Amino acid sequence: MRFARVDGLMTLFYDGSADQVYNQLLASQLDHAFMYYQDYENDEAFLEECVFKYPIERMTEAVLKYWRNLFKIEQLIILEGVTEIPENTFFGCVNLKRVIFANTVRRIEKCAFMYCYRLACIKLSTALEYIGVCAFDSCDIYSVYIPPSCREICDHSFAWNFDLEIFHVPQQTLLGECIMIGSSLLSHSSFEEYEIEYESEETINPWIKNINDEEEYALHRACLSYHPLKEIIFAIVNEKGLGCFTEKNDVGISPSEYLKENPYTELTEKEIIHDYIMSKMCPV
Incomplete structure (x- = not known):
């Protein structure tokens, strides 16, 4: 992985190569630890505590290196030429704070940034066409600006971003179910809890597109x-x-x-x- 410090943040320059993609075999041994990360600081003590608390059989150097790299990423710059962020690619990058997408990116697949608890700022591609299920679930994003090129945003794509206050989506974009359930934006609304969870297409999604229609x-x-x-x-x-x-x-x-x-x-x-x-x- 190619790292450098940019704007004070440890930055990964993502070029889409295989060694930068989510490793399911290694990560399967670590996923359960991500759920508890927000209660800890990012340091070696936390790493050792998780290893102790959640013992992993045959802990290899490859697993440890993969784990440390996940914690290391604070900023992600997607390089020109990358057209897709594959499923689960940056799942559990708990220290990631900012992502800048190249304007060549057209698709962000399922769970690509799920459980990036500290991800607060994203600058999406101007050519973006698709955001998959739970793509940014359980992040910390405050504002989202979807480009006119985006045809579809799938279920739970921005769910449980508690501080999400600003969401701009074009009228023509197809919205899935519960795309921002658990957000501050919805908590300001007059909708009942059952409406937010079960009637997204009929009530919530039109409201999301027209909150400033008057x-x-x-x-x-x-x-x-x-x-x-x-x-x-x-x-x-x-x-x-x-x-x-x-x-x-x-x-x-x-x-x-x-x-x-x-x-x-x-x-x-x-x-x-x-x-x-x-x-x-x-x-x-």
């Missing part, structure tokens, strides 16, 4: 769009005043939060405010 939230839609346009945002701010940046929508998110969290825009709230003030000082 006219009063036009600025929210402009800020969370895949490629926010400065002209549109400025026009709305100019009409409604700077206070509209702090107006929260039905799930408690302000327009400026969309701008700050959107990885596909170079716009900033400060830039818009500057233009607004200048237009008032120097009207055309």
